[in-house]
Amino acid sequence: MNSMLTGGLAVLSAIATVISFWQFQKNGSFWIILGFVFLIITIALGAMFLTGRVNKTEDIHITE
Numbered sequence: 001m002n003s004m005l006t007g008g009l010a011v012l013s014a015i016a017t018v019i020s021f022w023q024f025q026k027n028g029s030f031w032i033i034l035g036f037v038f039l040i041i042t043i044a045l046g047a048m049f050l051t052g053r054v055n056k057t058e059d060i061h062i063t064e
Helices: 003-026 029-052
Strands: none
Touching: 003 029
16 A cells, blocks of 8 residues: 555544544444544554655664
């Protein structure tokens, strides 16, 4: 998956997490479950985005 796509999806799922927790305060327990699902998706996609940014082809030396 493209790293910018995973970054964008992570941001969208973070927004959905905030909305879900906000709706939980008004409506009920369904929204808290949905909020935790979106939170897990946010963490997973964010980790995929950040690990895709690491340059794996070059060695990092302590003297550089």
